[in-house]
Amino acid sequence: MSGDVANFATVAALVAVAEIGDKTQLLSLLLVAKFRRPWTIMAGILAATLLNHALAAWAGLWLEHFVKPEYLRWALGVSFIAMAAWTLKPDTLDESDAPVKASRFGAFTGTLVAFFLAEIGDKTQVATTALAAKYSSLWMVASASTLGLMLANVPVLLMGDAIMRRVPLDLVRKIAALAFAVIGVITLIGW
Structure with a gap:
């Protein structure tokens, strides 16, 4: 795999695993239960995530330009x-994250908002x-992290609680935490 493809796959995989059991995944489940329109909800999640993660990646690139490389690495x-x-801590969905108020706008706009x-x-x-600052690429990181988030949420939208009952969330959290820790150590030693 070339470096760019490997970086894209790494970002997508990290975000996908980190999203499992996350409050936004729980929000996906609530949205599909409320609206019963998984494809419309998927479109809303995709639009919201692209915008949110593009802004997050931009912030990472901005930090990269204003922080000395050795400080940034640490x-x-x-x-x-x-x-x-943080990944080891199970998420809960706050009342403020629930789609109740946003539902008056319909499935797409309610999901988008x-x-x-909820993703902020x-x-x-x-x-x-952090990944945008590490890889110095707004569009690669924003698109890969959006793909990762969609990979974790689309099955929830399509198969809902059947998946949630079978996935051992504690194990997934531990795998995600290990992946983030390994990347942290690799970054600290300068690989």
Whole structure:
């Protein structure tokens, strides 16, 4: 695999695994239960995530330009290790994240608004910012992280609670945490 393809796959895989059991995945489940329009909800999630993660990647690139490379490497390494610890904490969906108020706009707009707002400050958004600073690519990271988020959410939208009952979320959280920790250590030692 070429370097660009490997980086794209790494970003997509990290975000996909980090999204499993995340509050935005729980929001996807609530949205499909409320609206019963999985394809429309998918379109809303895609639009919200593209915008949100493009902004997050832009922030990562902005940081890269204003922080000295040696400080950035340490900050990124530590942030990936912190992301590993954060990934181990199970998410819950706050009432403020629920699609109740946004539902008056219909399935697409309600999903777009609810998902965009729920993703602000979320693990996958923070990871996207750090990954953009690491890989120095807005569009590669934004598109790969969006793909990863969609890979985790589309099955939930299409097969809902049948999947949620069979996936051992604790194991998935541990795998995601290990992946973030490994990337953090690799970043700290300068690979």
